Amino acid sequence: MITVRGLRVVLAGRVVLDGVDLDLPDDGVLAVMGPNGCGKTTLGRVLLGLVAPDGGTVVGTPTRRAAVFQDDRLCEHLDAVANVRLVLPRGVPTADVVDALHLLGLPDDALTRPVRRLSGGQRRRVAIARAVLADADLVVLDEPFTGIDAASRPDVVDRVAHACVGRAVLLVTHDRDEAVRMGAEVVDLVPVVPRV
Ligand SMILES: Nc1ncnc2c1ncn2[C@@H]1O[C@H](COP(=O)(O)OP(=O)(O)OP(=O)(O)O)[C@@H](O)[C@H]1O
Numbered sequence: 001m002i003t004v005r006g007l008r009v010v011l012a013g014r015v016v017l018d019g020v021d022l023d024l025p026d027d028g029v030l031a032v033m034g035p036n037g038c039g040k041t042t043l044g045r046v047l048l049g050l051v052a053p054d055g056g057t058v059v060g061t062p063t064r065r066a067a068v069f070q071d072d073r074l075c076e077h078l079d080a081v082a083n084v085r086l087v088l089p090r091g092v093p094t095a096d097v098v099d100a101l102h103l104l105g106l107p108d109d110a111l112t113r114p115v116r117r118l119s120g121g122q123r124r125r126v127a128i129a130r131a132v133l134a135d136a137d138l139v140v141l142d143e144p145f146t147g148i149d150a151a152s153r154p155d156v157v158d159r160v161a162h163a164c165v166g167r168a169v170l171l172v173t174h175d176r177d178e179a180v181r182m183g184a185e186v187v188d189l190v191p192v193v194p195r196v
Pocket residue numbers: 011012016034035036037038039040041042043
């Protein structure tokens with residue numbers, strides 16, 4: 001269990017998170033919702049170790065962590081298979097990587113081109129594959145399904161939910177239906193009210 005108590009984060013002199021309490025089970029999805037700027041991404045970045053808390057405690061964060069960030073953060077000159085291979089142990093057959101990318105809706109002709117030449121939705125699928133195939137105990141998914149077309153989105157959500165069974169997942173989303181589909185407990189983050 002990851003336990004967050006009284007979390008406070010100050011960025012550029014502004015209090016972004018204050019008094020945040022939440023529990024993220026080792027095997028479960030917690031969806032964080034709330035208005036733009038309320039600190040959802042910042043919370044995910046704290047769990048990933050990218051932002052240090054200015055107050056409160058975060059206990060139980062596992063060592064192995066993976067993420068889908070709002071920007072894809074792919075290695076632009078590598079193809080989809082090579083991007084996923086970055087997080088896999090040596091010896092995983094290429095056919096297994098290809099199968100995983102197919103399951104997330106990548107067509108054959110998108111597998112072997114540098115990812116800089118893929119569409120936005122195709123790149124997203126590669127970023128998702130890389131995060132869920134990594135051997136991580138915590139997966140932070142920051143609006144992961146943005147750019148995935150409406151027709152295939154439910155299937156991608158289901159595949160991600162299936163791939164994440166047995167890990168702690170923090171899902172940042174603006175879509176309550178998506179959170180429910182992921183089997184998430186939903187937490188509404190309240191924006192910090194500036195003191196005057
Ligand atoms: N590096 C930074 N330096 C200063 N302020 C920042 C920084 N990153 C984020 N912020 C500010 O912190 C606040 C929270 O940002 P954050 O991205 O966590 O919100 P969010 O809830 O994820 O928003 P959205 O729904 O728009 O993605 C915002 O007011 C933002 O401007």
